[in-house]
Amino acid sequence: MQQDGSSETEVTWEDQQNINKFGRLNNRFHELEDEIKIAKETNDNLEDASNELILTDEEVVRFQLGEVFAHVPKEGVESRIEQMKEVTSKNLEKHEEERDSILAQMADLKKILYGKFKDSINLEED
């Protein structure tokens, strides 16, 4: 939005709304990145846990429920972990989908805004 006399690129309300929307999407994108990272870590932990389970020969495993460790038979723990893995994977998928859609929307907005303002606007992260 350089107004040095030569080029009069004015910011209309519509442009402002586009800029606002870009900002909102950008924020949401970062939140999703964090959530995806956490979900991936949880997935890895569950993977490790089920691998450990296979290796162990104890019949009763201490499974963390809230703040305590309950003594649960091995098969019970296996099915629980499977359940948790499913939930986490679905979550992860949902977040990744949302993130991809946001990236697409941001790319569109970038095209529009760069098209109008060219060098006067910078929409990249440093």
Added chain:
Amino acid sequence: MASSTPGVPERRGIPGAEFVEDVQTYLTQSGLNVNSALAFLLERLQQYKLVEMRLLAQQRNIQAKIPDIEKCLDMVATLQTEKGTGEARITDFEVSEGIYYCARIEDNDSVCLWLGANVMLEYSYEEATALLQKNLDNAKASLEVVDADLQFLRDQATITQGNAILLGPLMGLSCNICFAREFLVDGNVFFFFS
């Protein structure tokens, strides 16, 4: 050319930002000169920054509470399903940091819930589940409100930033719009004057 959107919105105490399309009209209407207008806008941005910090803290609090409530719900649900077997559960619980002790939990019909303020109440499984669920729903609703507040706030801040940039050329400066994440939290006003 009109200089403001019809009716500047305000949200829960957060002042809305008037979108300026034509600087001259804005200055005449508000009766300010360029320097005072810029000062006013920068002060607004500082106010927005303070409110944002408060909202972010609120958001963090609620986000920490929600997994806790979900864990409790999970626990009660487990106790409920295991109830029918008539066997006592054996659990390890933490006595002190790193030290766990074994306990046998007999079949039971109720749980005690910590309500805060040094108060703990005994509830049946159903009552406990209902209470926890209500708390969870409330927390999620509050989180939505805080998120919406933050979005509104950031929009107003972006508009104010844009308005301030419009004043730059009148002071003989040229400026660029720049984007960064959480530009308010860093404490810097993100426009570059050249």
